Amino acid sequence: MSSTLGVLLRQLDPLLTITMVEKLDDVAEESTSGWNNAGTGHAAYCELNYTPETADGGIDASKAFAINESFERTLQFWSYLIHQQALPEPTSFINATPHLSFVWGEKNVSFLRKRFAAIGEHHMFAGMEYSEDPAVLREWMPLVMDGRDPAQPVAGTRVKHGTDVNFGSLSRSMVGYLQNSDNFDLLLKHSIHGLEKQSDGKWRVSVRESGSFASKHIIADFVFLGAGGAALQLLQASGIAESVGYGGFPVSGQWLVCKKPEIVSQHLAKVYGKASIGAPPMSVPHLDTRIIDGEKALLFGPFAGFTTKFLKRGSFMDLFASIRPANLWPMLKVGMSSFDLIRYLITEVMQSHADRMNALREYFPNAKDEDWTLATAGQRVQIIKKDPQKGGKLEFGTEVISAADGSLAALLGASPGASVTVTAMLQVLEKCFPEKMASAEWKAKLKEMIPSYGRSLTNDAELLKQIRQDTLSTLGLIDTGETMQAPEAAVV
Numbered sequence: 001m002s003s004t005l006g007v008l009l010r011q012l013d014p015l016l017t018i019t020m021v022e023k024l025d026d027v028a029e030e031s032t033s034g035w036n037n038a039g040t041g042h043a044a045y046c047e048l049n050y051t052p053e054t055a056d057g058g059i060d061a062s063k064a065f066a067i068n069e070s071f072e073r074t075l076q077f078w079s080y081l082i083h084q085q086a087l088p089e090p091t092s093f094i095n096a097t098p099h100l101s102f103v104w105g106e107k108n109v110s111f112l113r114k115r116f117a118a119i120g121e122h123h124m125f126a127g128m129e130y131s132e133d134p135a136v137l138r139e140w141m142p143l144v145m146d147g148r149d150p151a152q153p154v155a156g157t158r159v160k161h162g163t164d165v166n167f168g169s170l171s172r173s174m175v176g177y178l179q180n181s182d183n184f185d186l187l188l189k190h191s192i193h194g195l196e197k198q199s200d201g202k203w204r205v206s207v208r209e210s211g212s213f214a215s216k217h218i219i220a221d222f223v224f225l226g227a228g229g230a231a232l233q234l235l236q237a238s239g240i241a242e243s244v245g246y247g248g249f250p251v252s253g254q255w256l257v258c259k260k261p262e263i264v265s266q267h268l269a270k271v272y273g274k275a276s277i278g279a280p281p282m283s284v285p286h287l288d289t290r291i292i293d294g295e296k297a298l299l300f301g302p303f304a305g306f307t308t309k310f311l312k313r314g315s316f317m318d319l320f321a322s323i324r325p326a327n328l329w330p331m332l333k334v335g336m337s338s339f340d341l342i343r344y345l346i347t348e349v350m351q352s353h354a355d356r357m358n359a360l361r362e363y364f365p366n367a368k369d370e371d372w373t374l375a376t377a378g379q380r381v382q383i384i385k386k387d388p389q390k391g392g393k394l395e396f397g398t399e400v401i402s403a404a405d406g407s408l409a410a411l412l413g414a415s416p417g418a419s420v421t422v423t424a425m426l427q428v429l430e431k432c433f434p435e436k437m438a439s440a441e442w443k444a445k446l447k448e449m450i451p452s453y454g455r456s457l458t459n460d461a462e463l464l465k466q467i468r469q470d471t472l473s474t475l476g477l478i479d480t481g482e483t484m485q486a487p488e489a490a491v492v
């Protein structure tokens with residue numbers, strides 16, 4: 001988030017002095033690290049939770065359109081940076097990986113059919129294919145189909161130009177670009193531990209180097225708190241009125257990982273299924289091809305867990321330290337009303353390797369226990385906020401919170417996360433730099449970086465076509481998803 005905002009600001013105002021503070025010894029080692037997230041370029045091609053069923057049995061596709069449009073903005077910005085040679089070759093951070101949805105059972109097949117009818121014809125989802133034919137589905141995803149009961153009703157959709165993104169590599173490249181520019185300072189192994197608004201309207205940011213007790217101070221006109229799960233604590237430390245009442249609910253994640261080349265080579269897709277009842281939306285199971293720093297692997301998960309830490313390398317005291325009189329009631333109300341979620345988390349935490357393998361075998365029937373190991377993913381802190389009716393509510397999206405005077409902003413929440421960074425950081429700019437955003441200079445630059453900025457791709461098929469022609473070819477995403485060669489005999 002911070003590297004995206006940094007690059008946007010650097011492009012909009014090359015003279016701006018920017019300091020980035022990172023408490024670890026490198027950037028992008030928390031949720032943004034390639035192994036800590038699923039690397040899905042969320043475009044609603046395969047994620048069934050973005051198209052929920054309505055009470056009358058219809059499909060609500062509004063979120064799917066919003067997320068698709070948001071990812072298109074992200075792709076435009078990355079393409080622009082490639083054209084500017086501000087980013088290295090696209091394969092260092094993005095790879096074409098078909099996005100598939102896969103379901104079984106009459107009810108789920110009927111749902112997927114309706115979902116396809118609702119979005120498949122729209123220009124945003126152009127190229128989406130639907131099939132209930134096991135032979136076609138086997139061609140798309142052999143590991144998922146081999147060993148499956150032939151009598152089982154199944155259905156799938158596929159979008160070939162889906163993506164696998166190494167957000168860690170991308171962030172490091174963006175920070176590298178910033179380091180090569182003037183007036184940029186990166187403080188690694190430095191923690192922000194205090195924020196104070198001075199009488200002149202500037203922020204006094206207190207920073208401490210690891211292993212030292214001495215504080216340094218940075219004086220800034222504007223502060224962005226892109227501290228991942230820890231953003232809530234820093235937002236609270238800022239004391240801005242807009243932070244009152246917010247709390248956080250941490251959910252950790254785990255994956256099953258397989259790096260055996262003979263298995264990995266048989267799957268080139270992100271295959272998303274349906275979440276179980278009570279599961280938070282970001283816990284939809286999926287079997288993914290991952291390409292991280294040149295290494296190919298299969299990931300299955302996520303399996304949720306519970307810890308009181310707000311960062312993977314955080315403190316067990318994080319949750320308790322975030323409790324304030326103003327967020328206690330919303331947090332208690334959420335705790336008292338989220339039975340399905342709590343039951344789901346307890347079940348997940350109690351799982352053995354055999355249980356997790358059984359979950360995997362629903363997607364990959366021939367999977368063998370010895371080929372898969374468990375890895376810990378990053379930490380997500382879901383937003384808890386006041387609700388006039390219910391007292392408190394739990395939200396699974398991301399939210400930009402900003403001070404009324406635009407001098408500080410924070411990003412809370414982590415889903416759909418890194419895929420929507422550009423939209424989220426544009427919101428920060430709109431909220432905190434409204435006059436500059438309205439200036440002819442910034443408007444022109446924004447149009448150059450994100451040609452669809454201020455226009456609707458959902459309503460403008462021709463504009464989307466032109467934009468995709470550029471982004472898909474610049475980022476090497478065309479001619480993607482050559483169908484997997486279904487092996488005659490499974491090697492597993």
Ligand SMILES: Cc1cc2nc3c(=O)[nH]c(=O)nc-3n(C[C@H](O)[C@H](O)[C@H](O)COP(=O)(O)OP(=O)(O)OC[C@H]3O[C@@H](n4cnc5c(N)ncnc54)[C@H](O)[C@@H]3O)c2cc1C
Pocket residue numbers: 001002021022023024027028029030031032033036037038039040041042167190191192193226227228229230231234252253254302311377378379380411413414415416417418419420
């Ligand atoms: C299991 C899992 C799966 C996910 N899958 C996807 C996916 O498929 N697609 C997708 O788009 N998104 C996904 N996400 C979400 C995505 O990873 C996050 O939204 C995104 O990486 C968050 O970026 P960030 O910069 O806000 O936070 P982070 O990457 O967590 O970075 C925050 C940084 O702030 C630093 N920091 C914290 N406190 C301080 C302090 N006091 N002083 C200085 N530095 C500090 C941390 O060390 C860290 O480097 C997933 C997340 C998880 C956990």
